[in-house]
Amino acid sequence: MLFGSAIAALVGGVLLFAAIGWVVWRESVATETAYAGSLAASLGQRAEGIFVDTRDLLAGFDRSDAPRCSADHLRTLQQAAVSRPYIRAIGYWQASERRCGVGFLPPEGLKPARADRIYDTGVIAWWPNKSTEVGGVQLFLMRYGDHDVAIDPRLLLDLGPLQQRRAGLWVEKLRLAASPWDAELPVPDAVSAGVTVDRGNGVVVSRFSRNDLLPIDVIAVEPLDSVWNRHASTLIAGAAFGLVLVALWFLLILRYSRHQLSLATELRRAVAGEHIRVQYQPVVELATGHCIGAEVLARWTRDDGEVMRPDVFIALAEEAGFIQDVTLAVMRIAVRDLTQLRREFPGIAVNLNLAPADLQDERVGTTLASSLAAAGLPPDAIKLEITERALVNSNTSRALIRDFRRRGHEVAVDDFGTGYSSLSYLQTFELDVLKIDKSFVDAIGKEAATSQVIVHVIEMARSLGLATVAEGVETAEQERWLQEHRVAFGQGYYYSKPLDLEGYVEFLRRRRTA
Secondary structure, X not given: OHHHHHHXXXXXXXXXXXHHHHHHHHHHHHHHHHHHHHHHHHHHXXXXXXXXXXXXXXXXXXXXXXXXXXXXXXXXXXXXXXXXXXXXXXXXXXXXXXXXXXXXXXXXXXXXXXXXXXXXXXXXXXXXXXXXXXOOEEOEEEEEOOEXXXXXXHHXXXXXXXXXXXXXXXXXXXXXEXXXXXXXXXXXXXXXXXXXXXXOOOEEEEEEEEOOOOOEEEEEEEEOOHHHHHHXXXXXXXXXXXXXXXXXXXXXXXHHHHHHXXXXXXXXXXXXXXXXXXXXXXXXXXXXXOEXXXXXXXXXXXXXXXXXXXXXXXXXXXXXXXXXXXXXXXXHHHHHHHHHHHHHOOOOEEEEEEOHHHHXXXXXXXXXXXXXXXXXXXHHHEEEEEEXXXXXXXXXXXXXXXXXXXXXXXXXXXXXXXXXOOHHHHOOOOOOEEEEOHHHHHOOOOOOOOOOHHXXXXXXXXXXXXXXXXXXXXXXXXXXXHHHOOOXXXXXXXXXXXXXXXXXXXXXXXXXXX
């Protein structure tokens, strides 16, 4: 294991150095490409905003009560034209004839030819041409209802200086504007959506497309050869940092491997020598306050007296491949304690946690059945808790869960909401109980984003016919809220901290007396 770790550290170090160099380069490129991407999106959104604003403006003119082509009507059009820098003219149409208008127009006004496009959105468009030219600028005409607007396409990309960057705007593949105006740009059909690094031409190309009101495309181009010049110091610093980090990585991985090897060996000995102990955290019926059982929690104290956190040594056992041995060790203690508990408290049950590996074969289920039979205990004396992670291997775990329930065990999904399970996914499993994660209970009464999630979890469980258990109950306020929302059970420090067997028996006696 140690030799393998050394090889892994060496290979990992080389890969890490290469990865650091690659990441630094990619980040440098990303810094440049991000602007190209955001520029294309900003330009596209601005252009679309202009078109939408123009459509709304024209619709407002049609709702006006002023007589068409009257002084009041033309004054309204003139005020709108002056307030928007990209508008050169506004006109009124009667049927297919442009009757009057305002703006920067020649004395004879605008006399556009037949419209180029009529869209389902109600927009009628004239591409820039000689008939829409004013002052040497061919304008883009957009009609909606009985009014039209002449837009100066040069102002559609007015976002300030672009330095070495280039950008262009197309409407239905017709180039309307560019910055600079004569910029050489690829056409939209030749560019993929998003950001593309074209190393052959030494550029980063970004395309933004939208087809809500008008079919628009924006292309932004950034020279790639400027990346090294602007980020040389970053790349050199990244290489130096990578060398130092690789050396530290090599030393740390060896030290960690030695520690993990020693720790895993010690844990394996503790499991084999029955030095794993358990504590019980009571589960209380919220409606009555009665204790109906407890969750069995594994505990391990090392030879030097250090108390290991369960999440640490459980993860270690999973990584080392003997988590089933830990589960079975806890199960044996629970069965032994249940024989004592049930003599004084008939019907009491305990909840046993299963790891994902426990649902990969029948070892745990078979051993559990034989242990209960040997102790003369019914299957319902032990309820089983599985995490959302254990549901990933759905075919195997679904079959084993079905077997557990057929034997008489209740099955709960633990820490619900911390993984990726959904209502439709849970419906494919035969479950009895849904345990609500402590993080959602903590949000009760607070202005937190998760404060409403617990309501949806409760409703979802109810729709599936699942009983609910709230974990981590710590205050009377939380208990009242859970009671009001008809959560069946609760556990947490509000009722009791995890207890050894003697403490749990005393807890049950006090509850029974109360």
